[in-house]
Amino acid sequence: MSTGTGTPQSNGFYGIFYVFTKDGYNYRVSNNGNNGMYFTFFVNNNGFLNATTKQPIYKSLDTSRNISNQVQDPRAVDTAIQTTHKIFYTLPATDLPTGTVPAAVSGGSTWLRTPVTALPSVSNITLIGVEGIPGQVSNKGGYVKFNASQQGSYKITIQSPVTPATFTTRILTGAATAGANEVLWDGRDGNNIPLPAGTTPAQVIVQLQGAEVHFPYIDMEYNKNGIFIELLDNNNLNNVVSDIVYWDDSTITGSNAVDRPSPIVNSHLPNGNGLSSRSNGHKYGFTGESFGNNKSIDTWAFVKGLAVTQNSQVVVKIADLKVSQLTVNRGNVLPGESFTATVKVKNDGPDAVTAAPFSFSLPPGFIAGAATFSGNGCGTQATAISYDANTRKYNSVLALPNGCEVTYTFTITVNSASLPTQGFQNFQAGILRQNDFTDPDATNQNPTVLPTDPVYECANNGLGGTCNNLKNVSVYYSSTTPCTEENFTQVFSATNGNSSTFTIPAVTYGAQVDIFTLDNSFAISVNGVDITTQELEFQSSGTTGINVQFADGTNYEIGTPLIYQIEGNGTSPMIRVSINQNGVISFFGSKVSNGPLFPLVLTNGNAANLINWNTGGTNTITVKQSVNGPTRITGRVSGHNIGNCVCYNPANTSSAGPETKVGITTLQRAGSANGNWPMIRQSGHIALESNSKGFVPTRVTTAQLAGIIEPQEGMMVYDTTEKCLKIYADKAWRCFSTPACP
Structure with a gap:
């Protein structure tokens, strides 16, 4: 709509129109001189939305641009929770057709008139953990479930019924559909603090709102007189039932103080009563355009259904489960050899668990042998340990009181018929929480994912860092003793x-x-x-x-x-x-x-x-x-x-090499006439010969090796500390003492 840009403070839009809601209620609306110069308005049931959840936020937006993902397009077909109400210049006729009629909306049809429904009501309120345990809530939260008689906005109040209160009241709001609904609650109170461990009495109060109307004014600079919004009596449309309105402009920035509404927040949340639109219908923009310019301002009204209270208990169970030890008695193994793995699992509480899944996985190439369990006087197996060859895992289910530690011992053999890959082989033990338990470092944060894999629980715990529910140990496998x-x-x-x-x-x-x-x-x-x-x-x-x-x-x-x-x-x-x-x-x-x-x-x-x-x-x-x-x-x-093994293969005698031209001998011989020495010693640079003397390389202690400046590859000394011939290779001195060949 355009009202022009001339004298916007003295001109305005005084149009009166009527809104007919999908649940059959009539509102009379007077714009009362507001002026957006060029502005957009329509009427819906939810106002502006959370861009992700599509639930109403009950707030104005600090912009009028790029908001298509935060408001239902009035040209789009209605959904189960999003409705665009109908605007008339006069009271809608009582003989308007019911059902759907052709319309220029995305679905090709819409409603014009629906019968008046009773005030919205709720029934069958229950609280259930996100993983299915009634009344038990982990740090992932739970669902408040209820049936709604009709579509409408809900207000859920979770409060302590005792004095003094054991936790701060928490309020949840959103849009409900007709029929079954479930609303995610994160298990925290109104101060964003998780409810304490144990059993806490709680009241869950659910209330629906009917005849809800929102007037999203897009780029409306002036509303100095305030809008009149009046709910009419369906039995006598000349009577006004209510003119109470609400708003929340706490998100709006960049305006002059004098042009801001008073109060800034007039919301029904958490427990506001609203204001009469005849006395203050969301007035702002008294001297200038700064407050509403390029903003999206929401004003809303509704009638309240009956609040239904369900007395309940919230059970919070916490168990810090951990693999406290995973050891093997061998660091390296050869084909056919066996070794023992010992796993200890502990519950650091504070709550006991009765069905915590345990697993111990083997890499390919190993045969699972006997498994023994020791409860150490406190723990038991709800399901005894067994091995699954398809997953290569031992599995059991444990019952562990607070502070209890149990022990498993596994015998494992290298499979000679199907050898593992040479190198380090990883073995992993894991312990998993029960449904709707909180394990401090092993609870995934996705409400739709049940606890089935300790690796996933640890990787998605929302904390990062280490996780004590998993331990790994490695064994080095080789076909021969490693060097x-x-x-x-x-x-x-x-x-x-x-x-x-x-x-x-x-x-x-x-x-x-x-x-x-x-x-x-x-x-x-x-x-x-x-x-x-x-x-x-x-x-x-x-x-x-x-x-x-x-x-x-x-x-x-x-x-x-x-x-x-x-x-x-x-x-x-x-x-x-x-x-x-x-x-x-x-x-x-x-x-x-x-x-x-x-x-x-x-x-x-x-x-x-x-x-x-x-x-x-x-x-x-x-x-x-x-x-x-x-x-x-x-x-x-x-x-x-x-590392690499030193090779002592025999000398190559199958082919001739070049003659050695230089030699030192104590046998007083040299040349072709004296046994062709040293030429007979092939492929050498120099030959030494004696029948009473030995070759003595440089002799140093281990500590003195550090004094050799810039040793070269292949340099040789005798280490008098370790009593071995050492060769410098790959930036290290190593004893030339372990025979092994490829």
Whole structure:
């Protein structure tokens, strides 16, 4: 509509028209001198909408441009919740046709007259969690379900029925359809705080609004007299039932204070009563055009249906489930070999679970063996553990009280008939929440997705970060024993209780602590956690007792010399502590100086602690001793990667090579007349010959290797600490000691 641009403050639109609503009510509307110069208006049942949910927002918009996704196009056909009401210049005739008639709208037809309906009503109010549990709400929320007698806007009030209130009242609004409705509630109160864990009494009050009309004025600069909106009595259209109107202009910016309406917010939300349009029909734009210019201003009215109250309870259950431990007793396996995986699952509460799904998955190439369960006096299996060959998963359902931890043990074998791919193989354990439980770090935020996969729950928890419902462990598979190479090595020597700390870079095959000399005990911590509950003690005199022995039953001091009389070196340490890539720790010891290593076990109350080994990052290892008289310890710490194996293939004798022209001999011979030496030694640069002398390369300690400036690929030395020939390759010194060929 256009009213021209001349003297807009003194000119205006005083048209009177009538609105007929789809539910059969009549309104008389007087524009009362408003002026938009060039403006658009129509009448619908919802006003402006949330662009995503298409629910009414009961607010004006701060723009008049690009709002097509926030308002129902009056030229479009009505939907189950969006209706454009009819505008007449006179009271609509009582003989207008009912049903649908042809019309210039997108659907090709529309309604003109519908019978008057009773005030809207609701019934069958229920509260149910988004995952189907009646009355139980997780942090994903729940649904308020109800039946509506007709289409209309709803107001849902969720409030505490007790004094003092246990939570702040929450109000939900939107558009309802005739019939069944469900409205998502996020489980939070009016202060956006989740309801507390436990059972909380609550009242759910649902009220519908009928005869609802919204007047979206698009780019209406002036409304200084206010609009009159009057609901007429259907039994006597000369009588006015109500002239109450509402608005909310809190979103409008950029206007002069004098031109703004008073009040800015006159909404029925949360509990407003509105104002008489005859006294204040949303007046604004008194001196200038700034308030309504290029804005979308909404004024609305309605009648209220009966509010229906449902006394209910909201149950909130929280269970922090976690895989507390996943370990394997082998770091690498060969074809046909078996190993054991141990999984511990815990409920950190506060609520108990009765049906939490557990799973343990195997990669291809492994055979599932026996599985044992220990409830540890608190937990039970609602469904016993079993293996599904199609998914390669063990599955069970657990009942876990608050604080309960249970244990599974699995025997797994490499499938010789269908070998896995060489390399690290990942095994994963997971624990999953029940429907409508909140697990703090493993509850997906999509109301339509049920908890079926702990990986999905963790990845979509809305928090990011780590998730304790999953743990992974890897085992290295190879067809032959893998070769390793050091990526870190450092010797240490300490006395009188001084400690030695090392930062190991990321490794693929773990780390190793070798002890060369000891008097008489030591402890090791990894990332701040001691690897054993007691210091490893090897001497009986003056101590609490030896707490380490050989796995074959041999005892220190009985089947061995005294501990300080045993010595070792880099090749044959007296004690070795091995930490594989999964953080599994093994102990080995020698019964004599420089002798072979045998497995050790902990005794006399000593036990291994669970350590947190960083498989993809650095780890800190500290070697320390308690002081009880003079103490000393020497040794070496090293980190290991899986690497290429050194090959000892026999020399090529099938084809001739070029003659060696240079030679040094102690046998006093050279030339063709003396056995054709050194020319007979083919493909060499220089030949050495003696029957009483040996070749002695440069001899250095491990510590002295760092003094070789810019070593070159292929450089060779003899390491007197580790007692091996070392070659520099791939930026590292490595012992040339492990035979293996492709």
